[in-house]
Amino acid sequence: MKIAILGCGEVGHCYAQAWMAAGHTIQAVCELRQDEDMQARVQSYGATLHPAPGPWLADVDLVVSAVFGHAALHVAEQALPHLRADAQYADFTTASAGDMRAAAAVAARHGIPFTDVAIMGAIVLLGARTPLLCAGTGAEAVARFATDSGAPARAIPGEAGDAVRLKLLRSIMTKGMESLTVECLVAAESMGLRDALYEVLSDIDRTPLTAFMDSFLRSHVLHAQRRLAEVQEARDQLTDAGLQPLVLNGVESLFARTSQGIAAAQAAAGGKPLDIPDTVSARLAWLTTLARQDSAPPA
Secondary structure, rough: OOEEEEOOOOOHHHHHHHHHOOOEEEEEEOOOOOOOHHHHHHHOOOOOOOOOHHHHHOOEEEEEOOOOOOHHHHHHHHHHEEEOOOEEEEEOOOOOHHHHHHHHHHHHHHOOEEEEEEEOOOOOHHHHOOOEEEEEHHHHHHHHHHHHHOOOOOOOOOOOOHHHHHHHHHHHHHHHHHHHHHHHHHHHHHHHHHHHHHHOOOOOHHOOOOHHHHHHHHHHHHHHHHHHHHHHHHHHEEEEEEEHHHHHHHHHHHHHHHHHHHHHHHHHOOOOOOOOOHHHHHHHHHHHHHHHOOOOOOO
């Protein structure tokens, strides 16, 4: 396979090395950076370096976009007119789902199979072995290519944009956990309690993550008002330690929103307790009405 890489930062470089090791050819790289380090990197591939997409893309079988997400659509619009009809375009960026669909529409007008490739993990940890999720008209072919090159990949039903939507949903969880981890461990370290904190958190390891999430969601509807007070106490502890609560401020806002929704529903029911079936689906449906930006608290 002859491959062109658009954007040769951490992601592009990681996969270039993996694909060369699997016997493929990195024929060309398109990169705004034209400094000596980039030239040396591209020379190590035996590839040519270009500052912008152009007719040279007609010589490759697979074009991989690894630019910043905000630039992905613009780069696709520049590149796709130059591809052969039997080539593949795979977008490895974290563009918005809307931009991914718009790029896929451009590809369709040119008769080019387009794949939205979501990198479902941290490249810095697993490198080219990071799982990939593929969606779009070229998903099956790109997933096979990635798997044959040593990357765990799978195609999902749907259209381009669906893979990145799942990635960004995952990011709510992972980046939220990352932020909470930073805020919590900074506080624990400043209080000399980090080792003790690890011990009291060990029970979490015994429950699968999805079951843990469902448990949180179901109990949140029942106990948000009481837990709001606990969140406020935790925030005050950070403040008393001379630390700035950032994540906990958002946590407090979410618990406050649910508490206000519970109070409004109880008032509308004449003071009766909130009655929502104890299922994830039912409680998610009620919480979703609270989360909608244009909604009033549900009864």
